[in-house]
Amino acid sequence: MQPKRLLLPLSVLLFPVLASAQLRHSVSGTVRDQRSGETLIGASIFLLGQPNSGVLSNAYGFYSVSAIAGNYKLLVSFTGYTSDTLEISLSRNFELPVNLVPEESQLQEVVVTADKNNNVSRPLTGVQKLSTSEMKYLPVLFGEKDILKTIQLLPGVQSGGDGNSGFYVRGGSIDQNLILLDEAAVYNPSHLLGFFSTFNSDAIKDVTLYKGAIPAEYGGRLSSVLDVKMNDGNDKEYHASGGIGLISSRLNVEGPIEKDNGSFIVSARRTYADLFLKLSKDSNTNRSSLYFYDINAKANYKLGKKDRIFLSGYFGNDHLGLGNTFGIQYGNTTATLRWNHIFNSRLFSNSSLIYSKYNYDISITSGNNDIGINSYIQDYHFKEDMTFYAGSAGKVNFGLDLIDHNTSPGVISASQNSSFNALSLQEKHALENAAYISHDVSLSDRININYGLRANLFTTLGPGNFYTYDAAGNTIDTASYRSGRAVKNYFNLEPRFSMSYKLTGSSSVKLAYVRTTQNLHLLSNSTSANPTDIWIPSSNNVKPETADQVSAGYYRNFRENKYEFSAEVYYRDMQNQIDYKDGAELRANENVESQLIFGTGRAYGLELFVKKKIGKFNGWISYTLSRTERQFSGVNRGSWFPANQDRTHNLSVVGIYKINKKWTLSADFVYYSGNAVTWPSGKYEVNGQVAFLYQDRNAYRMPSYNRLDFSATLQGKKTRRFDSNWNFSIYNLYGRENPYSITFQQDPGDPSKTQAIQYALFRWVPSITYNFKF
């Protein structure tokens, strides 16, 4: 080990001048697509013959490499683009923008956004990248490309159910994933009860999922980070693209604000599944609504050579209604204003002001009752990220995260003559502040490490009443706090460490340890994603959830990096996990915290992944063997029991075959064993009805699930001005009735019996989509 290098972050922080005082010079700039001007994230840049000089371009395409004075060849590569070699003479610090030309060959369609063997050499374990072009040919439900469903085909990621965009990572719950859209947290990442995700793939440039070694710049959730970055827009010419499908359509417009200096992009979607309802004769059904729309917009502008600003936003809204009797609207709004500043060729900074909100509004009309219920969670967030490129001493990231959380758990408005009183549940206010630093460095030709620390302080603030409960959930004390007074502080240190050791040029082993904490908790006690589930902050009763994860893996690329293989194992220990008392009342309950119970969790597993990255035939196989358990003192006599999302086997096979210039076929196959569920074993008669007798929680298993999807894409005639394709797909090709849920009831035909009813969705769902671009 080289302690000098490990000590470096402190010295670079305190004395940035010192570090650059060596006789080293750096070359820096932005890597872009030559045609569209779109910045390229994760392009590999290094000086030929200088083994430790390499870097990946950052989220804004920025890179910086340095070496002692001399003449070098700078090699820039990005899969799907022709690599570029630039002769440079390093005698001072200078700027060098790099424009890469997209490859026109068949490789283009299967872009893997990473350097050819970054997967082997980067120290991070459990990182998966996806580009939207990778998803282009995959068969999907309703023909709507969807990143949240595509990541469910990766190892360690489980789907929340048939057609559901909710996902579980390495034994975590759905709310333990940090889902970011241009840095803004997205609190409800789904539309239409989970059948669509909030992410319009037209608007998306880059998707990275961190499930193992989560870098120190991310925090706030326990099990994973899904970092979604929106396109910047073409800064050279105007383009429009879109798609028309059976139940949804989308349109995307982009172009320069000022050529080479700024661009904009606007993408919008609307579903019209409910048009079928209009055909119905009865007035309650044909006045029902069931649709969503969303808009992504982004603009950026260069203010000189060193500064660039970005403004991006998302707005989505779902409308579900049943005649005049019931309606719910819900959606996310996010906005991000960013300022990139290049202090010098080695110090890059980004400052962001971020706004994020999720809200829902319900209206119910029934008899005399005119009731409205609404709720929201809203964040104001300032984020500062700095990257210092210290040449062979690696790269140091440091920054601040300041978030102001406000939640309104529920406001009920009711007409004078309704059966309900108007009610406003106390708003909850909290600050989540964090500072982090991390250092990426090569200790030798073989060893790369990344280590860091995130310190986070969560403060629950007044105004409000804060209650103390006894074991039965009765309020035994109430403390009142004035506005701005701290009720409770939670300080947590989150160490992050990962390293890779290269065994050969194309294989490595990696090891990682991360600690994560979570201070916002989603309360949900139903099996499906529910738009009315509420988020509550940590408080005097609810402690931060914490997790420690150790993971290790073996990575190997074969046949000149055409094939990529990885095997990872992980173990995660979770504290302060939340569940509900039996019969918990979560609806409009001021004392909702009295309904909670707290316990621990553990998850472990093995993930195998093989991917063929290039060629006419490509795709991947992913397999996960895992176990996820929870322990609560009041459940199953305090013994460990399988969590709802515990699934032993998970297999996905994805294949894409390009037959010729016109046709591309693809298929995916999914198999998983059943989740843990609670079913009745017996029954008894009470209150004149048959009641079910339950034994242990989650002692039964749902039947296993399997499905094959198929799609064919017909490429239309491609000209310089116009490009189009038709996509035909069938979801669940062999029409298997996969159980979505199983419920129990008295047999309507024979009252002397009880029966189990299985519901299945989606048999043979065909779809046709026409996509165009001009």
Add this chain to the structure above:
Amino acid sequence: MKPFAYTCLLLAFLLFACKKTVILPLNAVPPQIVIQGEVTDRPGPYSVNINQTINFYADNIFPPVPGAVVRLSDNLGNTDSLTETSPGVYTTHTLQGARGNTYTLSVSVNNKQYNATSVMPEPVMLDSVGFESITAFGQRRISAITYFQDPAGTQNYYQFKEYINGELFTKDAFVFDDRLSDGKYISNTLRMDSSYLNPGDQIKVSMYCIDKNVYNYLFQLQQSSGGGAFNTTASPADPESNISGGAYGYFSAHTEQSKNVVVY
């Protein structure tokens, strides 16, 4: 959130849901004691039923438990030893239920002792019964609405039952609490998922004022009673009984108000 469940149903309908009966490998459970007893503000006799649990796939014949020693007493010192009038059914002789009193049930059977206490709340008048009709999926669905004035300043818990021609029609525990409705004039719809009223049906609607523990029991019973394809409780469990000693079932002292009406 019944309307929400309807909306889910609507969505499921669009998504080509299919439904079938499946046979699951459910475990056998040794028979457990189930006790249900009640005392009301109506004239007695009152009865306590004791029977056993059975396996899920057995026919709905619940073996009665004979030979139990059953006592009912109130806080005024009155005690009644119940007589087994038919297998598993135990009936009072003299005890008269009255509002505000606390009742204690004690059952001794197979060398085990079970005890329960319930307080009979003050009665609330059931004002009237009306009807509402919703048409969805081409089907007209009529539900009864109960109207009553909730007393302000007290916690009140209600249970409803519907009978058609004397036969219990509600296959669900209909309960309502005034947590969000204190002091309001309440119109509460007895909406059912699968069976509906028809115009001309002779029905009886009963409203009970129950105590908090009984409400909690019935609320939990309702939550874990299956439900629809969507939005089912993630972890159903046996409701917490107010009977000590490990028996299933509950003991309720409640007031009772009824209306007989013809569905229109």
